Structures are given as structure tokens and as C-alpha cells.
Amino acid sequence: MKTIFTFICLLISSLSFAQISILNTDIPRVNDTMRYSETTIGITAAQAAKTGVDTVWDFTNLKPVTQDIEKYYAPSATPYILQFGILNAATYGIKDDALNALAGFGSVSGIKIENVYGFYKNTSSANVLMGRGITVSGIPLAMNFSPRDTVYKFPLNFGDRDTTYFKGTATIPSVGGLSQQGRRITKVDGWGLIKTPYGQFNCIRIRTDITETDSLIITTLKIPIPNNRTIYTWYAKNEHYPILEITQTTGIAGTLTIRYKDINRPEAFYSAARFNASRTTASGKDTVNLISTSTGSPKSYQWTITPNTVSFVGGTSATTNNPRVIFNAGGVYTIKLKVIYEGGQDDTTRLDYIKVQNVGLINTEKI
16 A cells, blocks of 8 residues: 555656646737736846756745736737738737837937837747837837747747847938847756746746847947847746746846746835936026836836926926926925836825025026
């Protein structure tokens, strides 16, 4: 009887650590919404790199710093229905917050780049990044990759390895735009069991090394910005979204960003809204920059200034992430910022934050 019991226990154990194969039906689909928590603590670079066969990854100690929802849009629900809905027939698009942040540098030189999306075609044989949609000075453009970026080839099994190259540009002549080019090396380098605050799952582990250059183009000037990174991803069957994804950037300012599939945790939004001002003592001739330092990737912003004797200048408004303001009356001003995410919201208030005097002086900046 003892031998039979031992055999059953071993059988159950072997089943719980069985290798799995990931298909295109196991990754996100159009109209999916995936809630994730994000943190920068709880895993070291050495722990992220740990892998092998029949491995247990225990990350149950992760604590969310912020939380959000990733949405997988039908191309028809984006500004790029013509470029990627009709002409290229992408499966879905997702907002590229990293490139949206990069695009902010363009506004300094007079070009406005916004609404950056990555568009993917998902088939039974591969998941391919076809290119990106970007809006340059109000005009929606397509950055079609040629060659295209093959993210995964299916089925994904332990030991699989693939290399792909990609390149694309989207510009308006005499104005500017963005370009990207690089190489992706993907290897399924481990399998086993992963544990996170969301649960535990049989999984495979994928390591992706990306060597990439993102270039901001301002008229004829091209400013290259390296964007090299290693991404560690754990996938389980039928979950549609990675159980855990760790992105490690390289260089002097290298970072380790951790995000994992999770349930709704309202506490993740506490203290998410944060901001600073370029100065806290001002006069009527000064322009004050209000700078959001909020965690995560807010979808919208709302600034409230009390008293409201202020003007927003430089093409900014109360819903701009980093507005520019001048004060039209002397006194002490309270500033409030409310940020809204796909998955929640937060606000913060700084009482009597900015002191203003000498309002008789003239500020000539245009509203």
C-alpha cells in the first residue's frame, strides 16, 4: 500500500511540473483587457536570469507599486483604421507608453508626436509586430516595418530559438517623425512552476534580447536613442497574458521593471499621483512648469489651481500632463493633480504650494 501511495504522489508531482506548449490562443487577443501590477522591487537581476528545466520560480513576495490595465484594441478603435485596419489587416493594437514618453522630446523642437500604438498580426504560426501608428503634428501615420518583427513563432516549446530583424520610419517632410530598427533574439530557455501573488502555474520561460535604436527625426536632424533591453517572460496555458514579465534595460541608467498579471488591488493606486513645480515662488513675469511625476502610465490628467486666477500658456491646458502657467494675481496657490488610469485613479494636493508676488510685471508668453 505504501508503494502504491508513493507512486501516486510521484505521478501527481510529475504532472504538476509537466512541460507545456504555448500556442497563439494562449496569448492576448483583440478586445482583451489584462490587469497587471507593476513594481521595481522584489526581484534582483540574478533572480530574473535564473532558469532551467523543472524550475520553481517563487515570486510570491512581490508588492505592487502601481496597477493598470492593458487593452488590446481593434484597429478600427484607433486613429489608424486605414493604415492598419484596412490596408494591413492587423489583429490588434496596443498603446506604446515607452515611445509615447520618448515622443515628448519632440515637442521641445516644435513637433508634436502622440498616440503611438504597436500593431500585431496574430496567426496560428506566428505573432508579428507589423509596425507602429504615430500621430505627427496631428496627422496619423504608419511606420510599417520591413522586415517585420516576429515576436513569437508557434508553437513555443522549450529549446526553441529564433532571430528576427525589423526596421521602419514614419515622417512628414520638413517636419519630422520617428524611426526604429533593431534585432530580436528569442529563446525558450526554461520550464517549470511559477508562483506570484496572482497564483501558481505550469509555465515556460522565454528570454528575449532586443538591440534597438529609436531615432527622433526633427526636420533633417536624426537623433538616435539606444533602446536595448532583455525581457524575461513566463507564459501559462489559457491565461492570454504573461504571468510575469521582467524588462531589464542596459547602460549606465539600466533598470529592472517588473509587471505581473494580477487581481484588482486598490492599494496599488495610493500615492500614484505625484508632481513638482519648476519654482514655488514666482512673479507675474514668470512661467511656472507643473511636472507630473506620477507612477505608471496615466491615461489622463486634471489640474486644479486655487484660486483660479491663472492662465495656461504654450498650448497647454488643465488636462496636459506637464502644463505651463502664469499667475494673474498675487497670493498663495494650492495645486491639485488627479490622474486616471485604465484600472483606477488617484489625486494629490499641495496646500499653499506656490507664492506669487509682483503681478504687475508682464509675461509675454502666448496662451
